[in-house]
Amino acid sequence: MNYKIDVQDLPPVNKKGSENNAMSFLICQSETEAFERFKKLSQNLLKIDSWNVNAGKNPTEFFIYKDGKENQDLSLLVKENDLVKIKIPAPKNKLGNGFDWVIVHKIQSIESVDMKAFLLQMKPHSCPENSNGNTAHFYTEDASSTFILAKKNKTIQFSIHGRNEIPNTKNVGFLNSCRNLFVGGGGIFGGSKLQWQDFTEEFTKN
Numbered sequence: 001m002n003y004k005i006d007v008q009d010l011p012p013v014n015k016k017g018s019e020n021n022a023m024s025f026l027i028c029q030s031e032t033e034a035f036e037r038f039k040k041l042s043q044n045l046l047k048i049d050s051w052n053v054n055a056g057k058n059p060t061e062f063f064i065y066k067d068g069k070e071n072q073d074l075s076l077l078v079k080e081n082d083l084v085k086i087k088i089p090a091p092k093n094k095l096g097n098g099f100d101w102v103i104v105h106k107i108q109s110i111e112s113v114d115m116k117a118f119l120l121q122m123k124p125h126s127c128p129e130n131s132n133g134n135t136a137h138f139y140t141e142d143a144s145s146t147f148i149l150a151k152k153n154k155t156i157q158f159s160i161h162g163r164n165e166i167p168n169t170k171n172v173g174f175l176n177s178c179r180n181l182f183v184g185g186g187g188i189f190g191g192s193k194l195q196w197q198d199f200t201e202e203f204t205k206n
Contacts, residue, residue, distance in 0.1 A: 005157045010110070010119060011146040017139075017166035023159040024200035031154055038151040041158070041203070042118040045149055046077040046107070048084055053199045060195070061087040063099075065128070080107050083125060091179045095172055096127040096136030105144065117150040124168070138180040140168045158200045 004025045028034040044050070053060040063070045065083040078084065085099035092098040103125040110117040123144050124137030135141045146161045167184030169177040 003157065003159070004155050005115060005150040005152045007117060007148045007150050007157070007159060010117065010148055011161035012144055012163045014163045016142065017164045019165065020162040021159065022196040022200050023157065024197070024204050025155055025157040026204050028154045028156065034151055034154045034156055037156055038116060038149065041149050041156070043077065044203070045118065045120055045147060047075065048078045049074045049076065051199070052202060053195065060089065068128070078104050080104050083128060084122065088183065090183045093136055093138070093179065094176055095130060095132070095134055097129050099127070099136070100138060101125045101127045101136040115150060115152045117148055120147040121145065134171055135168055138168055138183040140166045142166060156204060158204045160196050160200060
């Protein structure tokens with residue numbers, strides 16, 4: 001992948017399973033414009049309920065889960081350790097009461113001499129509405145998805161990095177095991193790599 005801004009040391013190392021990457025960038029008219037856009041997009045990255053992720057006509061929907069219920073405020077900014085439930089265009093996850101679940105593992109601002117970066121990382125998690133404690137996601141808990149917004153001079157880059165992606169097939173039941181093998185084969189956290197590439201492009205434009 002041809003990065004305009006080198007952020008390859010920020011995602012976790014891929015030790016097992018598959019890895020995937022999607023990336024888009026734009027060139028602003030000035031550094032001032034780039035800085036303002038970087039600030040705005042950093043906020044938008046935390047508004048997970050407002051993400052527009054589509055697989056053809058079938059959207060993947062994200063819902064911040066707080067205080068035992070689905071969030072209703074689309075302007076809410078997600079925080080570390082918040083849970084997020086995901087509705088994907090695939091058979092329902094029975095362990096997750098119809099959803100795949102993740103936890104916001106890390107939110108980090110990074111600044112060097114010539115680069116600013118903002119990082120959001122999620123990992124598969126159990127469903128709080130299900131008492132068995134098993135990971136309610138099509139990947140195992142070793143997987144992660146890292147969303148990185150970066151700015152260097154007049155360039156803005158947005159990239160998504162899936163790491164250690166292994167379908168979750170143990171202790172989930174036969175039907176869920178088949179479902180997770182099918183969905184997990186799509187790569188990058190909730191669908192196809194093409195779907196996430198489209199998301200990076202639309203996110204930076206808007």
